[in-house]
Amino acid sequence: MDWTAxxxxxxxxxxxxxxxxxxxxxxxxxxxxxxxxxxxxxxALTALPLVLPPTVLGYYLLVALGGQSPLGTAFERxxxxxxxxxxxxxxxxxxxxxxxxxxxxxxxxxxAIPPDVREAAQCCGLSxxxxxxxxxxxxxxxxxxxxxxxxxxxxxGEFGVxxxxxxxxxxxxxxxxxxxxxxxQALDSAGAGAMALLLLAVSFVTVALSYVLSERWLRxxxx
Amino acid sequence: MSFSLRLGHDAxxxxxxxxxxxxxxxxxxxxxxxxxxxxxxxxxxxxxxxxGHVALAGEVWxxxxxxxxxxxxxxxxxYVPQRYGLFPHLSALGNVACSLTHLPQEERxxxxxxxxxxxxxxxxxxxxxxxxSGGQQQRVAMARALARNPRVLLLDExxxxxxxxxxxxxxxxxxxxxxxxxxxxxxxTHDLDEAALLATxxxxxxxxxxxxxxxxxxxxxxxxxxxxxxxxxQPNLFEGTVEGTGEARRLAWGxxxxxxxxxxxxxxxxxxxxxxxxxRVVLHRVDRPSRGEHENPVAARVADVVTLGDDVIARLQPGxxxxxxxxxxxxxxxAQRNALAAGRExxxxxxxxxxxPLRREQS
Numbered sequence: 001m002d003w004t005a006x007x008x009x010x011x012x013x014x015x016x017x018x019x020x021x022x023x024x025x026x027x028x029x030x031x032x033x034x035x036x037x038x039x040x041x042x043x044a045l046t047a048l049p050l051v052l053p054p055t056v057l058g059y060y061l062l063v064a065l066g067g068q069s070p071l072g073t074a075f076e077r078x079x080x081x082x083x084x085x086x087x088x089x090x091x092x093x094x095x096x097x098x099x100x101x102x103x104x105x106x107x108x109x110x111x112a113i114p115p116d117v118r119e120a121a122q123c124c125g126l127s128x129x130x131x132x133x134x135x136x137x138x139x140x141x142x143x144x145x146x147x148x149x150x151x152x153x154x155x156x157g158e159f160g161v162x163x164x165x166x167x168x169x170x171x172x173x174x175x176x177x178x179x180x181x182x183x184x185q186a187l188d189s190a191g192a193g194a195m196a197l198l199l200l201a202v203s204f205v206t207v208a209l210s211y212v213l214s215e216r217w218l219r220x221x222x223x
Numbered sequence: 224m225s226f227s228l229r230l231g232h233d234a235x236x237x238x239x240x241x242x243x244x245x246x247x248x249x250x251x252x253x254x255x256x257x258x259x260x261x262x263x264x265x266x267x268x269x270x271x272x273x274x275g276h277v278a279l280a281g282e283v284w285x286x287x288x289x290x291x292x293x294x295x296x297x298x299x300x301x302y303v304p305q306r307y308g309l310f311p312h313l314s315a316l317g318n319v320a321c322s323l324t325h326l327p328q329e330e331r332x333x334x335x336x337x338x339x340x341x342x343x344x345x346x347x348x349x350x351x352x353x354x355x356s357g358g359q360q361q362r363v364a365m366a367r368a369l370a371r372n373p374r375v376l377l378l379d380e381x382x383x384x385x386x387x388x389x390x391x392x393x394x395x396x397x398x399x400x401x402x403x404x405x406x407x408x409x410x411x412t413h414d415l416d417e418a419a420l421l422a423t424x425x426x427x428x429x430x431x432x433x434x435x436x437x438x439x440x441x442x443x444x445x446x447x448x449x450x451x452x453x454x455x456x457q458p459n460l461f462e463g464t465v466e467g468t469g470e471a472r473r474l475a476w477g478x479x480x481x482x483x484x485x486x487x488x489x490x491x492x493x494x495x496x497x498x499x500x501x502x503r504v505v506l507h508r509v510d511r512p513s514r515g516e517h518e519n520p521v522a523a524r525v526a527d528v529v530t531l532g533d534d535v536i537a538r539l540q541p542g543x544x545x546x547x548x549x550x551x552x553x554x555x556x557x558a559q560r561n562a563l564a565a566g567r568e569x570x571x572x573x574x575x576x577x578x579x580p581l582r583r584e585q586s
């Protein structure tokens with residue numbers, strides 16, 4: 001059992017979640033409420049990682065983050081370390097790959113809030129922030145939960161993009177999914193099976209937890 | 224004190240300029256799609272008109288010419304939208320407390336409870352909106368709207384989704400709350416009877432324009448235009464011709480020459496649209512016919528009779544006007560005493576002061 005790989009996967013999923021959720025909430029709310037003509041184009045852009053093959057996306061990310069690219073060069077100059085084939089690079093790639101998994105459920109959740117509820121909040125004298133924190137966010141909570149679970153679970157299982165951008169450096173970029181692939185390549189069926197089973201269990205618990213939480217949230221009698 | 228509104232908008236179309244009395248219940252009445260809700264939304268600041276001026280007792284909320292546009296949250300309003308807009312995740316108490324965020328937590332809860340009690344929903348504080356009946360939801364929405372002591376209360380068809388008995392109770396509660404708190408209430412409804420029952424001032428709206436406004440009794444009994452009379456569902460809309468001047472002035476209606484009240488509307492000779500309320504058409508008693516020298520007597524044949532509860536509505540065919548129907552409304556006992564039935568010959572008086580001239584333009 002490669003515990004290092006599993007720890008790395010969990011760390012990557014957690015950091016991706018922390019970075020992506022605030023962006024996902026803001027972007028999802030904006031897309032749900034804007035009347036901008038740019039909306040369909042931006043929606044298409046956020047959905048792109050869903051339809052692109054992971055290797056294509058991984059290739060472009062590798063080109064964009066690599067030492068030859070302006071971004072990669074600038075990052076290396078500022079932080080003294082490269083982006084490609086590092087954990088930081090993996091986080092950047094993972095955030096981009098997971099944009100649709102975070103934004104789409106949040107957009108649907110904010111769009112489902114009836115306009116008269118949003119307007120009632122204004123008529124009650126609530127400030128924009130109060131309206132967001134007390135009314136919109138609690139109502140969009142099931143969407144927040146879905147987005148978090150999808151992002152977390154998808155990051156745990158991501159393979160193609162991780163391999164392209166991070167390679168397979170133990171302790172740095174070798175995630176659980178890569179470790180399973182390595183075990184299979186090494187004809188270590190038992191090792192691969194144990195890792196796969198553990199990943200399956202973690203994913204199942206994550207999704208089940210989201211159902212339990214949404215059930216509790218929707219139960220009547222709350223103040 | 225007055226509440227002045229001047230609104231111009233394209234979609235939905237609005238073109239109105241009206242000053243309403245503050246501190247009263249004003250019924251905004253019109254058919255579906257006439258712009259009633261849009262007027263409320265402009266007042267609330269939820270819809271920004273292309274041009275507009277909204278001011279309460281000189282305090283300007285919106286003046287597009289001077290670039291003044293107070294955000295909704297800063298306008299002293301309470302708004303009950305058609306479907307109440309209750310926050311589904313908050314209890315009744317939480318909904319009302321949301322209007323009181325400017326108060327300290329303790330006072331907030333105390334005031335919210337008091338408002339719920341005032342709206343007759345005490346004891347349901349912890350219920351979520353989906354656990355409340357339609358009438359209870361309406362009361363919670365009203366309590367929430369009144370929580371901040373608004374100067375203007377905007378009600379958009381607030382009684383449309385509750386049953387009849389609940390509606391009647393809510394009418395009484397609205398009147399009571401208004402007596403206690405005295406806000407200016409703008410009540411949007413398509414139900415003229417409801418507006419007549421609750422409002423002291425009526426504003427008839429059609430295609431985003433104010434067709435007529437004024438004290439309720441005056442608007443109901445004296446529509447000023449053909450459009451207003453149609454909105455009020457007046458069945459007696461006729462065309463006549465003003466003949467003569469001064470004492471000799473008469474309204475020619477077929478073979479009849481009707482005396483008309485003094486006033487500029489009848490001053491010019493020529494064609495004139497006019498109306499008379501069915502309740503102001505006086506049926507002469509069969510056993511004691513009136514000579515009716517000053518009562519505009521008109522002989523007629525009863526075309527049909529319909530009984531609606533304690534009222535009887537009869538359509539009469541006036542003598543010499545075969546294609547015209549004059550509607551008469553009397554109480555059941557008057558109809559029975561005079562044996563009002565289809566085919567009977569009767570005489571009615573069109574009271575001079577009850578004849579109302581109608582302008583053709585909208586306002």
